Amino acid sequence: MSGYDVKCALETIVGHFWHESFGQIYPILRQLVAEGLATVDTERAAGRPERLVYAVTPHGTEELNRWLSEPVEHHQRPRHELLLKLFFGASIPRDITLGLVARRRQEVEALLETYGEIEAELLHDSVADDAARPFWLATLRYGQLTAQATLRWC
Amino acid sequence: MSGYDVKCALETIVGHFWHESFGQIYPILRQLVAEGLATVDTERAAGRPERLVYAVTPHGTEELNRWLSEPVEHHQRPRHELLLKLFFGASIPRDITLGLVARRRQEVEALLETYGEIEAELLHDSVADDAARPFWLATLRYGQLTAQATLRWC
DNA sequence: CTCGGCATGTAAGTGGTTACATGATTCG
DNA sequence: CGAATCATGTAACCACTTACATGCCGAG
Structure with a gap:
């Protein structure tokens, strides 16, 4: 996905229990590549802007699954x-x-x-x-x- | 109350739906005084540390009640x-x-x-x-x- | 020709936490 | 004597948002 796609997916699919802003998404995607958890590919299609398409690496999948298995730590501090x-x-x-x-x-x-x-x-x-x-x-x-x-x- | 008291009260009474850290409480109390919403009084009792005891002013009560009457705006962004x-x-x-x-x-x-x-x-x-x-x-x-x-x- | 969607990014600022510094007192 | 409680404060840091800058394309 591109960063833009991530934002859209976040909003439409998990929007009721998670959010992330562009200011978070773009720098983090770059960081993921630097850490070897993802790869980038520049996509140029006629008639549309250039896209940076990211894909998860095996190491990235591994890390994701590790995190998914970890007990939930960061309970949102209450502010009701x-x-x-x-x-x-x-x-x-x-x-x-x-x-x-x-x-x-x-x-x-x-x-x-x-x-x-x-x-x-x-x-x-x-x-x-x-x-x-x-x-x-x-x-x-x-x-x-x-x-x-x-x-x-x- | 003193800032310390505020923290204790927050934790014991409304702790399940609100929190505030010392780093927020102390500066804000001072700010409230500067804005005329509260007053301070230094309390020196034998055998205990010096306390800065704050009290709300009529203007402060007014502002509080105004805020209480306002519709809830700041919904916590979801992060579940x-x-x-x-x-x-x-x-x-x-x-x-x-x-x-x-x-x-x-x-x-x-x-x-x-x-x-x-x-x-x-x-x-x-x-x-x-x-x-x-x-x-x-x-x-x-x-x-x-x-x-x-x-x-x- | 403008607006909205696609697309990436950054800089400034905010709101908040954490950790630390300080120091008195009481209780075990 | 050390630990816990009372008490105030700040500096560094972090996570995150907002606003902005840029630009291309298609539809109305």
């Missing part, structure tokens, strides 16, 4: 703004606090809807290879369950 | 390492992926237990003033519901 505001809910008018929660409810309802669309795609299409599909569905299920819990909480 | 690893679960041995999930289950089970203890404290003690208690319980309930959802997902 809505809960913080709610914690001090006693000092502002009731209807404003209720408004904050109502807004969140709307957001999560919309989220659940898009999750439904993603589910339909995953189930009916032959998008992913069959080996990966159950895992993709598992990440989706996580989103659905926690979103439903948030909804009940609202 | 477990889901990302699971997404690529097809490329590593099954038992390793299952181990990652089992580990998460244990963590969340422990979390639910501590939530239970916090609930008991909130219900039986006269810890908080009565006006704040329902809001504190609401933040707790959020943690409990999403933790239970995560558990079911595991």
Whole structure:
């Protein structure tokens, strides 16, 4: 993939649980090549800009699988703004606090809807290879369950 | 409170949904004074270190309440390492992926237990003033519901 | 001819952590 | 005596975002 492709893939496929900016992607791709974890190839096609297409090396695959097997370390430090505001809910008018929660409810309802669309795609299409599909569905299920819990909480 | 007190309060009371380091707290307290949102007072008690005790001004309270009323803007950019690893679960041995999930289950089970203890404290003690208690319980309930959802997902 | 998509990159800045420096006191 | 707690602060560093610079192409 090119760096641009990586960004698109990130946004469309794993966008609900991961993100990365160009400022991160481009320097890191270069670094991966320097470390022998990937190779680059310049692609020139008529009628489109030049692309730097990266491919993972065997060593890169090895390192990736090693990382995938490692226990999850970097738990995101908690910063839940809505809960913080709610914690001090006693000092502002009731209807404003209720408004904050109502807004969140709307957001999560919309989220659940898009999750439904993603589910339909995953189930009916032959998008992913069959080996990966159950895992993709598992990440989706996580989103659905926690979103439903948030909804009940609202 | 002193900066030290703020850190302790953060950790013990809202630690499950917010954090702040000393490197943030001390400079910001000073800044608050410069902006007229707080005042400082040096407290010297025999047999203990000098403390800088901060107090919020009327203007500070006003600003706080304004912020509390504002809609939540800064959603944490998603970075869910477990889901990302699971997404690529097809490329590593099954038992390793299952181990990652089992580990998460244990963590969340422990979390639910501590939530239970916090609930008991909130219900039986006269810890908080009565006006704040329902809001504190609401933040707790959020943690409990999403933790239970995560558990079911595991 | 402009806008949006494709494509790469960097520089400046931000937001935050970590580690360290300092020092008093209390408790085992 | 050493360790833990109370207490304040800073400097170095890191991870990351934002905004910008550049340019090509096709569609409207």
